[in-house]
Amino acid sequence: MSSSLDALELLERVGRVLLNDEHAQDLKPTQWAALRFLARANRFSRSPGALTRYFGSTKGTVSQTLLSLERRGLIQKDQNTADRRVVRLSLTTEGQARLESDPIVRMEKAISALPEKTREDLGGGLDALLKIRLAQSEGRMFGVCRTCRHFQRNAPQGAPYFCALLEEPLSKNDALQICHEQTA
Numbered sequence: 001m002s003s004s005l006d007a008l009e010l011l012e013r014v015g016r017v018l019l020n021d022e023h024a025q026d027l028k029p030t031q032w033a034a035l036r037f038l039a040r041a042n043r044f045s046r047s048p049g050a051l052t053r054y055f056g057s058t059k060g061t062v063s064q065t066l067l068s069l070e071r072r073g074l075i076q077k078d079q080n081t082a083d084r085r086v087v088r089l090s091l092t093t094e095g096q097a098r099l100e101s102d103p104i105v106r107m108e109k110a111i112s113a114l115p116e117k118t119r120e121d122l123g124g125g126l127d128a129l130l131k132i133r134l135a136q137s138e139g140r141m142f143g144v145c146r147t148c149r150h151f152q153r154n155a156p157q158g159a160p161y162f163c164a165l166l167e168e169p170l171s172k173n174d175a176l177q178i179c180h181e182q183t184a
Contacts, residue, residue, distance in 0.1 A: 045142070
């Protein structure tokens with residue numbers, strides 16, 4: 001690779017191939033991304049605000065995306081009874097089923113065909129690139145819960161893990177999901 005511009009052009013082309021795959025289905029790329037986020041996000045992060053920060057998008061764009069997914073019966077919005085301003089999002093059974101035909105699988109298979117060292121280098125390089133770019137705009141990484149400095153093993157209250165920041169018990173599944181509060 002002769003320059004960072006060459007790498008960027010390849011990255012853009014890979015992104016366009018993925019977008020073309022996503023457009024071949026009946027959802028828009030942003031809608032696919034929202035479904036993927038909700039499938040991977042922990043219970044603290046499944047909110048319109050967290051999705052907005054994750055996308056680095058506007059509230060209006062995310063609101064329209066969520067409205068469309070809700071109309072299609074792919075997500076459900078639940079308001080907190082204690083605080084009506086808090087909205088939690090979840091995938092419906094139909095939304096979970098839709099992810100089984102996620103067009104991103106074709107790209108995942110292509111990446112899986114790469115040699116292991118190449119996959120590791122690609123993942124590490126893209127992770128570093130995203131961190132640098134998000135830092136430029138004060139964005140957040142949304143890391144996996146178990147890699148957070150607030151993550152604790154052998155939690156009180158019988159749970160296997162605990163979030164010291166939110167003072168909440170965490171399940172094994174929670175520990176594997178992405179969180180908007182994650183701090184390295």
